[in-house]
Amino acid sequence: MIIVTGGAGFIGSNLVRGLNEKGREDILIVDNLTNGEKCKNMNALKFNDYIDKETFKQAVIDGYYDEADINAVFHIGACSDTMEYNGRYMMDNNYEYSKALLHFCLDHHVPFIYASSASVYGNGRNGFKESPECEGALNVYAFSKMQFDRYVSRILPHAKSQVVGLRYFNVYGPQEMHKGRMASIVYQLYNQLAKDGAIRLFEGTDGYGNGEQRRDFIYVKDVVKVNLYFWQKPKQSGIFNCGTGQAHTxxxxAESVIRAKGHGKIEYIPFPETLQGKYQSFTEADPSKLLAAGYNGGFHTLEDAVKDYCQYLDEKGGYL
Known part of the structure; x- marks a missing residue:
C-alpha cells in the first residue's frame, strides 16, 4: 500500500495519477474534504480507499497501521494558504502532523517523501540553496515549513529509512481549481483573460519594473516526476529544491497564456499594501543538489507547459 496525504488536492492528486501510470492502484488517499470541490480531483484517479486526515492521524497514533504493509508515504497534505495568520493552527497542521507521520515512518522503516516549500527562502537575498543561511520565513506558513525542514535535518543523520523533503517552487497545472486565491498565477491569468480579454499584473515593486517580478515556475507534471524519482531510489535521503532552476517574469x-489563447493584452495594477514585506519578488531554485542526487528527468519549458495546461482548462475544465 502507498499512502498519499493531500491526495485529493492539487499536487497530491497529480501524484496519485502518476502512481497509477506506474501501475499502482493500492493507494490510500488522506485528505480533508471540508472544501467539497476537491472531490472532483479524485474522479480520474484509481485508489483503494479514502480517509479523513484527522481520522487517519488518530489511527496512526492508536497503532492501527503498525502491521500494515506500507511501501511509502507521500506527505503532500498541508495548509498552503500563505495569507493564513493563525499560527497555532498552522503549526499544528503543518508541523506537528508532519512530525507524527515522520516518526511513524521512521519507526516502521517506511520511505517518507514530503512537501516542503521555497517559501522558506523568504526574500531570497541570501540565495536559494538548501542551507540554513539562505532561510528566512516571511509568514507563518513559511515558518511551519522551515521548522519542519530543520527538524528533519536533525533527524536525518540517524534515520534508518528514506526521508526526502522537496522544496516546491511555484507549481502550476491541472487539478488546482479548488485553491481559490492560492491557485497559480497561470490559472488566475487564464480566467482573467477569459472574463475580460485582458491580463492584470502588479506594478513594479522591490526594484522590479511592471510585471518584471520573477519566479521559478514549475509544471506539476515535473513535480510528479521528481517525487517518483525518489520513490524509485529508496537509498536517497535529504532535502532538495524542486524547481527548474530558471526564473521567468x-x-x-502572461505572454505565454496570451499566445496559447491567441488573444489578449496586459494591464498593470497597483501593488497591494497587504503584501508589502511578505512577497517574494524573485525565486530561482538552485538545482545542483537535486541533479547531484541523479535526477535527470528534465523540466517542461514555460511555453510548452502553459500551452498544455491551457488545453486542459479549455477541454476538461482543468481536470485530469
Missing amino acids: FNAV
Whole structure:
C-alpha cells in the first residue's frame, strides 16, 4: 500500500495519477474534504480507499497501521494558504502532523517523501540553496515549513529509512481549481483573460519594473516526476529544491497564456499594501543538489507547459 496525504488536492492528486501510470492502484488517499470541490480531483484517479486526515492521524497514533504493509508515504497534505495568520493552527497542521507521520515512518522503516516549500527562502537575498543561511520565513506558513525542514535535518543523520523533503517552487497545472486565491498565477491569468480579454499584473515593486517580478515556475507534471524519482531510489535521503532552476517574469507567463489563447493584452495594477514585506519578488531554485542526487528527468519549458495546461482548462475544465 502507498499512502498519499493531500491526495485529493492539487499536487497530491497529480501524484496519485502518476502512481497509477506506474501501475499502482493500492493507494490510500488522506485528505480533508471540508472544501467539497476537491472531490472532483479524485474522479480520474484509481485508489483503494479514502480517509479523513484527522481520522487517519488518530489511527496512526492508536497503532492501527503498525502491521500494515506500507511501501511509502507521500506527505503532500498541508495548509498552503500563505495569507493564513493563525499560527497555532498552522503549526499544528503543518508541523506537528508532519512530525507524527515522520516518526511513524521512521519507526516502521517506511520511505517518507514530503512537501516542503521555497517559501522558506523568504526574500531570497541570501540565495536559494538548501542551507540554513539562505532561510528566512516571511509568514507563518513559511515558518511551519522551515521548522519542519530543520527538524528533519536533525533527524536525518540517524534515520534508518528514506526521508526526502522537496522544496516546491511555484507549481502550476491541472487539478488546482479548488485553491481559490492560492491557485497559480497561470490559472488566475487564464480566467482573467477569459472574463475580460485582458491580463492584470502588479506594478513594479522591490526594484522590479511592471510585471518584471520573477519566479521559478514549475509544471506539476515535473513535480510528479521528481517525487517518483525518489520513490524509485529508496537509498536517497535529504532535502532538495524542486524547481527548474530558471526564473521567468510574470510578463513572460502572461505572454505565454496570451499566445496559447491567441488573444489578449496586459494591464498593470497597483501593488497591494497587504503584501508589502511578505512577497517574494524573485525565486530561482538552485538545482545542483537535486541533479547531484541523479535526477535527470528534465523540466517542461514555460511555453510548452502553459500551452498544455491551457488545453486542459479549455477541454476538461482543468481536470485530469
